[in-house]
Amino acid sequence: MQFSSRRKKFTTNSQTELYSHPLLFYVQPPLENISLMEFETFAVERLKLLKTIENLGVSYVKVSDQYIKKLEAESKALNFLYRPEADDRKPQSGPTEQEKRRKDHISHFILRLAYCQTEDLRRWFIQQEVDLFRYRFNALYPKQKLEFLHRNNLQYDTISVEEKKALHDKLVNSSYAVSGITVEDQDFYKVPFQDALDLVRSRKVYLKAGYVYIPHQEIVTIVLNDFRTRLSKALALTARSLPAVHSDERLQPLLNHLSHAYVGQDYSIQKNVGKISLEQIDSLSGKSFPLCMRQVHQSLRENHHLRHGGRMQYGLFLKGIGLSLEQALQFWRSEFIKGKVDADKFDKAYAYSVRHMFGKEGKRTDYTPYSCMKVILSNAPSQGDHHGCPFRHSDPELLKQKLQVYKVSPSGIIQILELVKGMHYQLACQKYFELTHNVEEASFSLNHPNQYFIESQKVLGGGRDIKRETDAPQKPQENSTKAPIAAPEAAANTQDVAEMTEELDSFFQDA
Template sequence: MLYSPNPPPLGRILHLYNSTSRKRSWGSSGQRFHLNTMEFSRERRLKARLAGDRRGDLYPHSLQFYLQPPTENISLAEFENFAIDRLKLLKLVENLGVSYVKGSEEYKSKLGHELRKLKFPYRVLAEDDYDARRKDHISHFILRLAYCQSEDLRRWFIQQEIDLFRYRFNELTDVLVQKFLKYVNLSYEAISEEVKEKLSVQLLNSTPGLSGAKVEELVFYKVPLPDAMDLFRVRRVYLLNGIAYVPHTDIIAIVLNNYRIKLSKALALTARSLPAVQSDERLQPLLNHLSHSYIGPDYSIQKNTGKISLELIDALSVKSFPLCMRQLHKALRDNHHLRHGGRIQYGLFLKGIGLTLEQALQFWKSEFIKGKVDADKFDKGYAYSIRHSYGKEGKRTDYTPFSCMKIILSNPPSQGDYHGCPFRHSDPELLKQKLQSYKIPPTGITQILELVKGMHYQLACQKYFQLTHDVDDIGFSLNHPNQYFAESQKLLSGGREVKKETSEPESSQQKLSNQKSTNSSSILTSSNTDADIELEGLDAYFTED
């Protein structure tokens, strides 16, 4: 997957052609975009269509390590739709991994349902639908491009792909496991019944948790010691002549480690091609939005516009603001000023909850003149930028509030800033102190910090919502600060039923395992591209400190 002007024989170059079904042009049919070692050529696609049942040769299996890039043409519409659906799936994998015990029946049921709904393969290595396998293959490589751009993105992508792979692998029968191992060139031979009977005592004594009956029932694989070192270190495997005899229940750990190494290397190589990708101004915005945005309401138009009085904001900040906005509001009240990053993030949030332009001007001016900014300086230096954010100046773009992913992944705060995501950008000890000052119970703080440690920042915010609203099931998957506010107001006004546990769980892990997320498919994806690009213009108006 290393980009080169002269790709090697096995390499391919991504070729997007102009889709007549889209108004936005991404180049003519002869134009090439050097992004990765993927090539979507028009001729190959046509040949595949004409080949009839031979087209399955392009994607022979639904479970794979994604070693060979796709080699057919794809329209921009498919490019975006495939990427969005896979983001939905990976975000659901993340949510389910915290809400349920991985491998539990409920976990498998919900993930299987989502695979079917989004039309990804769910009967692994069986005779799945060709289109589902094709979508799975292509969408994985598209997201490699989007998620290779930073260490955080790569780490998140690898973890979700690993969890998705684990689910699929665990659905395989013994026969299909052997078929898969052969397909990915992992020469782990299953031992015969005669060998298993001969070594039954050693296998029983060397593999914890086995009984005699299980030894007879399980398939054991001969694995070279270097591949099984993790099992060997913890004395979970029988070793003979440099060969580890690994039971079916443990082979997944070895396969996952092999897949993780390959995927990590592939993402690192893909990252090296980023300068070539970023040089194309038409393609790079789309890849950025895939990793920074989400699907859902943009909160640019609110039914409650003008219904929130300025006198209520202090009380609302305590009851219904997410921690990021509560932090910004407190900093503004304490310092009578926010630097430009905070003004953008908080100003658009207030716009999203219903403040009119006139209210916004009054709110910011009344606060700033309490500090070092007099009324004349505010009118000359700040009022224009507020009108601009409401689409009344400049390009007259109606800017939308920032989603969680945009706050987490872009414009990190520096010293003196208060914007960003507290769960992502705060020191854990300072975050702990802040939560304590907000009267979050110790067990709740522990749960939040565990989620932060696992880089589940939005799930940590969901836990904060649960604890501040005294509910067990929030009933939604949190992806936007304005969504947090809207759901809080709905709950506090009696707009939906409150579900609570009858007793407090014994531990954080038990609590996380028993959460039930009823709307987990509301997730990351692409937002309004033009509006986000023009946001750079808005940022310029907020540069004065």
């Protein structure tokens, strides 16, 4: 793998020079060759780190000790930088500081490629990267901070000694953590107030005639603004080069997979095949289905039909929770024939696609239930559709009404809507889980509708709700005669999943 497009421009900087400081501003793209395996491992691990950052940002104050400790622990576990060490002595185990810096550099640029594709992806990526950058900048020693500013030409204007003297009292009274003694000893930066809105909002700085006077220790705010602006522009530029990247058949599926990535269990492996009876689905949908599946189930029951997006999302989810092929055929047939589709039409137009979903037609591949990222980020529902994620795709007022119907308390609804407003859709869903299952803090980080179901079953009695179907004769199950298809290796999986999903989509199109 080669990051070669701007190679000529940057050949003057050697890798050693580039990684001589613990913090990068990600100005230069990586120039070396790396293997596809490394490409994917680095990207997935950074994604895990960014997801942790998102979760922590909602649960803790971003500069609090707890936040820093947890982020430090996760960074350490994933072999990312977590302490700005000054030297590069070979540790007893694990990668050196240089190796961690290299991984940080490369993984950032890979995720740029994956997360520049849509406005939603860009916004999410920038937010998490900014939080990561804040944590790392704050962890630098003062000398390293200055060094970082100089290396990156971040030379903000400081005020003169005379101006400092003239404003002495105002600076002391208005600046957070500045005393009369320290004013003389430190630099104050004069920047347009719109570049330091956080500081203005929290009344931490002196504001005069459209400018704020920022003491040196608060400089992180303007560095972050700069970082955010540059990253936003860089993502827009990267998006323009996407057609070239997409023409690379090795990269395109990897990047698509990463942008919809969910880094957890593979729910295509069915552990409970046949352990759910069709009669249980209504009750399970109220107790253990996440909102996305609950709403799609309700609409299927009401309209006796679901359009393509709904059938894909819900069909794979049901398969993931344990419906066998025979049950799935029976389920869809019995519901559709209550509407405008007769049995004959169902068998001709829909049965094939259900069998296909179970790997019994076409390429005979097993299909993976959709992760939250996939539901949230791809194929947004339009008029008449019922799929999607209600936390992402429903109007807030409509979501509020739904939550009221589902008996979520008014204070719970406020908390959920706050999370939705901050675009933390999975965390909003997790809050919904906590409120509807009466648990104070969920012990998992939600990534997948099938994970929601399993966790719900655990809380509601260790899966006791799922019983073997006894009232209907069990037909032999095609799946049960074979071992379930093992989770493929991640690298191979990406391409397969992209191809499979595309192929399956075409089978599910409405005639």
